[in-house]
Amino acid sequence: MKKVLWLFLLPLVLFGADLNPQMQKYMEELAKQAKQENPDFKGFDYKRGEKIFTSTHIGKRGKPISCVSCHTSDLTKEGKNINTGKVLPPLSPQANPKSITKVKKVKKWLKRNFKDVYNRVGTAQEKGDAIVYIVNKK
Amino acid sequence: MKKMKIFTILALVGVAFATFSMADSDEYSKKSYKKYGSKYSVAPVNNKLYEDECASCHFGYQPGLLPKRSWVKLMEPRELENHFGDDATLEEEDRLTLLGYLTANAADSKYNNSRLSKEIAREIPRGLTPIALSQTRYFKHDHDEIPKRFIEQKEVKSIANCAACHTTAQKGYYGERDIVIPNYGRWDD
Numbered sequence: 165m166k167k168v169l170w171l172f173l174l175p176l177v178l179f180g181a182d183l184n185p186q187m188q189k190y191m192e193e194l195a196k197q198a199k200q201e202n203p204d205f206k207g208f209d210y211k212r213g214e215k216i217f218t219s220t221h222i223g224k225r226g227k228p229i230s231c232v233s234c235h236t237s238d239l240t241k242e243g244k245n246i247n248t249g250k251v252l253p254p255l256s257p258q259a260n261p262k263s264i265t266k267v268k269k270v271k272k273w274l275k276r277n278f279k280d281v282y283n284r285v286g287t288a289q290e291k292g293d294a295i296v297y298i299v300n301k302k
Numbered sequence: 303m304k305k306m307k308i309f310t311i312l313a314l315v316g317v318a319f320a321t322f323s324m325a326d327s328d329e330y331s332k333k334s335y336k337k338y339g340s341k342y343s344v345a346p347v348n349n350k351l352y353e354d355e356c357a358s359c360h361f362g363y364q365p366g367l368l369p370k371r372s373w374v375k376l377m378e379p380r381e382l383e384n385h386f387g388d389d390a391t392l393e394e395e396d397r398l399t400l401l402g403y404l405t406a407n408a409a410d411s412k413y414n415n416s417r418l419s420k421e422i423a424r425e426i427p428r429g430l431t432p433i434a435l436s437q438t439r440y441f442k443h444d445h446d447e448i449p450k451r452f453i454e455q456k457e458v459k460s461i462a463n464c465a466a467c468h469t470t471a472q473k474g475y476y477g478e479r480d481i482v483i484p485n486y487g488r489w490d491d
Binding site: 224225244245246247248249250275276279280 | 359360361386387388389456457458459460462463466
């Protein structure tokens with residue numbers, strides 16, 4: 165019982181003010197899932213999120229790529245889709261209040277973008293870490 | 303005195319010319335549209351779902367740029383799974399809604415009276431079902447004079463990035479008056 169309570173409280177403590185209710189609920193689901201995947205899971209982590217976001221991998225098109233390739237390293241600025249040249253709105257909610265507000269959209273893009281960069285889907289822990297990084301990066 | 307007059311006139315002409323050149327592309331587009339009607343334009347996108355789902359990775363290509371059979375093929379679930387190397391899958395309900403929107407407004411739809419659309423529909427050989435307008439002979443014919451470096455530069459990246467050069471592409475207008483190639487300028491030939 166105590167453990168369950170802890171799991172539910174943790175995301176609230178971490179994100180309380182930053183995420184809207186549907187996103188908070190999504191983070192709670194991710195935390196629950198992460199705990200199932202890894203019993204040692206202690207909560208999402210900014211530093212791990214930073215590594216996920218900035219490290220380069222051989223992506224699904226067989227070329228080196230990172231999340232930074234399209235979103236740039238300054239998340240408050242516009243990005244550019246390296247496949248099509250289209251300008252992307254800033255990922256940081258500090259610069260773009262619409263970002264990270266719709267669970268359906270966030271889920272869809274995390275699925276696509278992990279495949280773009282890691283050539284596989286992300287784990288619950290990786291997705292949560294990445295969101296914590298995106299939301300808190302100054 | 304006479305000299306002075308000529309100078310004044312020249313200066314005025316200069317100012318007028320500069321003002322004209324500075325007029326934003328909206329102005330150009332209005333003028334051009336009046337002059338050429340739909341010869342160089344297709345109906346703009348007016349569907350929010352389409353903007354969200356099909357204009358997130360790239361410019362939102364107007365339905366009037368491809369014939370029905372092309373949209374039908376592009377929108378097949380298996381095609382969307384591997385869409386130019388990307389995953390563009392949709393929920394089934396959204397897929398059907400968008401398929402309806404695209405085919406109703408396609409280049410060869412009877413509801414479409416743009417002359418540009420009709421030309422595209424006519425120029426694509428019956429036996430072909432291209433899903434990339436940029437790979438059609440019709441399109442290549444219009445774009446084969448552009449030097450490669452202007453396409454490969456980072457501001458453009460791809461010839462399918464229509465809005466990078468056609469400044470009023472969002473409005474469906476593709477006429478020459480509104481073409482500005484980054485790091486080159488207006489395209490006049």
